Every structure is written in structure tokens, then in C-alpha cells.
Amino acid sequence: MPLSERQLAAFADKHAWRIPFDTSPRYLAGPGDARHVTHGLAAAGWTRTSDPLSAEIVLRSPDHRHSLQFDPQSATSAWWRLRAEPTGTEPGWYAEFGELVPAEVLGGLTDALVSPPPTLSADPVNILEDAGWLIDGRGSAFSDPPGCTVERRTEQGDATVPWRVSARVSWHVEARDPEHSPRGPRLWHAWFDVGTPTHLVHAFVTALADSAPLQRGMYDRTAHHGVVQKPSPLTPEQVVEAHTARLARIRRQTRAARRQPEAVAPPAKEGATRSTARRRSR
Template identity: 35%
Template sequence: MPPAPETVEIDFITPRHLAGGGDPAWITVPLHRACGWSHGNDPLMPRVLLSSPDQKALLRLEPDPDGQWWTLHHAAEPDRPAWYASFGARTPVELLAAVTDALTDPAPAADAPCDKHEALRQAGWSRYFDDGLVSPDNKAYVERLGTPNAPAWFVTVSLGIHQKVWQARFGEHTPAHLVTAFTTALADPRLVPRPHGSLGLPTRDPSIVTRQTTDVHAVHVASALEDRVQSLAARRTARPASPSCPPWSPPKSGRSR
């Protein structure tokens, strides 16, 4: 018999808002290779700067122990003032990918009024104060601040009153479909993969986070990022579903921890 394909152990995590940040390359590599964003070259600085081809958008990834690690700024346009979105270090890259994939879509959805809560309600999130929602595990909160015509959106994940895990912030002029892309990804029930034993999990408490450890063919793990790049690049000529998660999933026989 031929030898079994080499496998690696992958932890599939739920809920995804407590899966840790993941690999930043899931964001930066597709933006550069599939979407044409340019980057600077300053190896002495612990940061990444990516600029859109039209130079209107700038994504900054910079370690900041006291603030947001990811910041997306967009210049003003004739029909919209400048806007921003920012994300904490432990914001899962799958959620951030939903935003950058929607932003770089060559045929974006019309920025019409939409219900940013709909996917969350369908996933069992419940009302939180006047205009917010809380996740079923009471660890994630989505809040709308400001005025009804110009709201800012905050998504906060915490393990207690004084233990914030991450926060995403969308300024009042952020296009509605980008906020909706984020909340839809946040509500997605699919598990997200992380390297086995990843130190990035905010907690390993089995009553809060479920880890399903699965042997995955190494070739699938190695090719996941390249598959994502190719899928996003193909949007210029076709419109396949843009993957915000690797194209492999845990089999039913996986081990839960």
C-alpha cells in the first residue's frame, strides 16, 4: 500500500469570535497579489502598510499594545466623506477578510440601506440595550453609536468586565455593506482553523471555547492561502464565492477538546 499522505493537526474553533487573530497573511498577501495593493519596504519597522491601486485606501498593521493593530483608512470621495475601520489584534482574520474582500470586490454590492443585525439575529443573537445585540454566549456585543443617519458601529468581545479580547470599530461614514460583511462573517457558524495548540486563543476553557482537533492533509494546509489568492484574483473575470475560510473543514470524526 502507498504511504498515507502527510497530515498535520489543526484545531477547528468555535465560537469564531474567540478563535484568536490567526495569520495576518490571510489579509495582506491577497491584497497585494490578487488586488494590486502596494506595500512599502522598511524591514526595521514592525509594521505593514498596504495602499490600494487608486491610493485612496491605506491598511496599516502595526503592533500597538494599547490600541488597535489593524487600521483601514479611506480618503474622501465625491459622494462620501473619509472613513475608517479598525480592529484589535485578536480580531479573527476571517472577519477582517470579509471586510477587505467586500472592499476590493470589482463589482461591489450597492451601498443601499441594509440590516446589519439580520445575520446575527438569525444566528441566535439577542437584543442588548437600545440598539445592540449580544451573542448567545454573552461574550460578543454589537452596538450602534451616534445618530441614526450617521451611526458608528462597535463590536466588542470580552471574557469579563475587565478582560476585553478585541474590538472592531467602524466610523460613521464606513460603507454599510462593509459593516454588514463583518457582522455576517461574525454570525457565520462555521468553525475556523488554527494551528494545533496555538497560543493565540484568548482562553482554553472548554466551557467557553470548543476545539475540534483534526488531522488535515499537509498539502491542503499549505495550499489554502494560494487558493484564496487565486479565487480573489478570478473575480476580475468571474464572480465565484470569495472564501474567507480555508477550503477544508473538520470531518465528523474529529476530536473535540
């Protein structure tokens, strides 16, 4: 079911009366509005397959390979779970995210998931280093000021599986109480298993490390009392317009991808065709 005008109107009604506050750093901004994620996927053609009257939301991609589960009643620390089923040439993969992950940061990943993958993707650690994060010799990155860590873990490859011949990398993100960092209480986490495409991790950490503040209402939940908030120069109308424009871009991109002609195999060479015909005639 495509995103309806009623659903867009409900988002606009919620945010129209809220005075936005610029909130930073991003990893402490709190969950925000989950519709930054779910509306983006719906605009790309994902459909809800869960009970409409349940608090749990399960969205599935048009090709049925990918699914996203949001469970605010989860008994574990993971409220968001993103899965990809394996294909003949690509591995399956799994990623999960804690309750207080900012929806806009997770939306950076899901936007990349429904977009054509880039030809080349930079190392996520390089993105964080360029953003001013501190990098150690083991491939871990630490936010400055402290409070958030991105860790790259390398596992040995498996020569018996084509896509596991080389070393495999998983990614772990943790936001912790900045007053007791790095051992303070964990506020939220993100985990990407070894099959997760690098460009999706790249999109997540790019959104996470962005210095631009996120907008939150005066009484919105944040991840920590140490978050910095000040009145935003954006109006409520501009916040809604930015959301609407992003959804329109995703729709255009999805329609353009559907119009792309399927790859056609090149015609066989004349000599090869005759040779094949001779073999069949014997």
C-alpha cells in the first residue's frame, strides 16, 4: 500500500504545532519520529505485512528480500531489526538498532538501501575521521566530544563459500553516557553483521557524524540530559516541507529505477551460432 495523503497529513499535524529545537550531538538527540524511517520505505514501495492494530510494524520490500521490523515492546535492547535474505550471488545479512537510535540517522541507511548502490564506497572509518572523530590503531572511532564509538571487527574468511573467501567485517556502534564515557551506561547500539553491504554502514555513519543538528520538540525524549538544545531557525512548516520533499525524491527515484530496461544479453557471434547448430544436428 503506498503512502497515503492521510498518513502525510498526520505527520504534518503532529509537527505543525511543535517549535523545533536544534539538538546536538546527534547521538544524544533521542529517537525522534519513527516515520522518518517508515515513510521513506513506504515511498519506495515497501508494504506493511504486520497486523495493522499491533504496535509492532513489519515492512517488506517489493522483491520480498528485505524486511524491517520495529517493535517498541521488544524484550531485548533491539527495537529495530533489518534483514536481507540470501540470493544465489549475495549473502543474507542482519542489522539491529536500539531504542534511542535517532530515526533520521537510521533513515540515512534505509534511504541508501532503496537507492542504487554506488560504484565505490569509502571506508566508514575514513568518513568518521574526516568528521573529526578520533581513530585508534585497531579501526575504532570515537566521537569528539566523547560518548559514541564505532568499532570495526574483522573475522577470518571461509574459502568454502564464494562471498566469504576474504576476511569479513562487522560493525558495532554504541552511544554511552558521556559523563562516564567510555564505560558509562549504554544509551543505544547499532550492530551490522558481516554480510551487511559496506555502503549501508557508510550511509549510517555519515548521517551519525553529520555536524548538523537534528530537530526535536521541546518535550521530546532525548538520549541524555547533556544534549545541547537551542531554538531552531527552521519553522515547523519547513520541517514538514523537508520531510515531504525527501519522500518525493524517493518516489521519483523508485519510478525511474522501475523504468530502467532490463539488461539484454548480447547476440551470439555468427560462428558460435553455427557451431552450436552443427552440434545439435549430430
